[in-house]
Amino acid sequence: MAEGVSGRVEDQLPPLVSPALQLRDLWLRLGREVILRGVNLDVMVGEGVTLLGENGAGKTTLLRLLASGLRPTRGEGRVMGFDLRDSRAVRDHIHLMPVDAGLYPDLSCAENLDFALKMHGQTGDVAAALRRVTLEAAANRRVRFLSAGMRKRLALARAHLLARPLTLVDEPFANLDTAGRGLVLELLGELRAGGVTLLIAAHEPELARQVAPRALRLAAGVLHET
Template sequence: MPGGAPPPDALQLRDLWLRLGREVILRGVNLDVPAGQGVTLLGENGAGKTTLLRVLASGLKPTRGEGRVLGFDLRDARSVRDAVHLMPVDAGLYPDLSCAENLHFALQMHGQAGDVAGALGRVNLAGVGARRVRFLSAGMRKRLALARAWLLARPVTLVDEPFANLDDSGRALARELLGELRERGVTLVIAAHEPELARAIAPRALRLSGGVLVEA
């Protein structure tokens, strides 16, 4: 706003290190992501992409260094988690809840209201809303996880392998849903092995290699 302080970057990391046991996973990571930007995170298996997403979601505490999410210190886990949604590669759903119950629960956790039936319809799961997640196929679980991220539309959304376990129509749907989040001003970080798909939504590309993050 004119005359006011500029909004904080959505993500800021300064010389961030993470050691798990004897292994160093992240090495001096520096990162600035403006609010609303889309970032594709590239790297081989085991490069640390999933770990970095978990750090940004305050699920892992850095060994050394500083980090902020929408101005909140990463050590303030409650504030960070209120602003962030992490969609893990395994979808992170509750297997004994139905599809609709999973979405209702996610909304309740964030104190939000939302159109659960509409979200299920958006991902072609309207007919299985009452089915427990444990009885869904891997592709259906991924669609449900995408519906949850789309329904929540948290200011920072972190997505791990959104195109895995999806056929061509499912991948097209994932592109649409994630693209709509960008249009709504969500800051999006996508870790993916399909750079051409991810960068169509999140054009800035970063690469993790040996725990070091660089512009791709």
């Protein structure tokens, strides 16, 4: 297991033959707009999937739904064996890294990671996680004073530290230079090597598919294999 990751991911995961995600005829309506239309999906434990689609196609909305931030209008879904509508159970097995990083701006880098560990009842080496993303010098700096690229790296450190069985990542390569993108590939690759299931929404398929080779495309609310 890579430095900074808490515990053994294998101890949190069901057998490798189990599905991490199962969606059946899943629909989502927000107000008058239909966002998802009859989505069917099977993703096995340990698999890496890249989610493609134009801006506004619903990729972020699908990730939020899988993280139990939204409830489906109709249809069925299971996440790591738990009913999608059982938000508490789902959240115990999933981590969402949103495009805006989802950090607490008035907490320092180290405090953000400490808080994430406490929220999930985990322990881990925060200092090592910060070193892994070259943020050790900013450990005590408040997030509101970080650049967009530094916030992205801190969010990546949090995902790597938590190593939840199912990790959803929204636009991990945005606001990063070539070195930063390389670091994203390295850390996400380490998560997959440890048995974590990855679902990555990205506009850079040539990068994302290096760690998540199966590709799906969301268009007009319908999910297709590519």
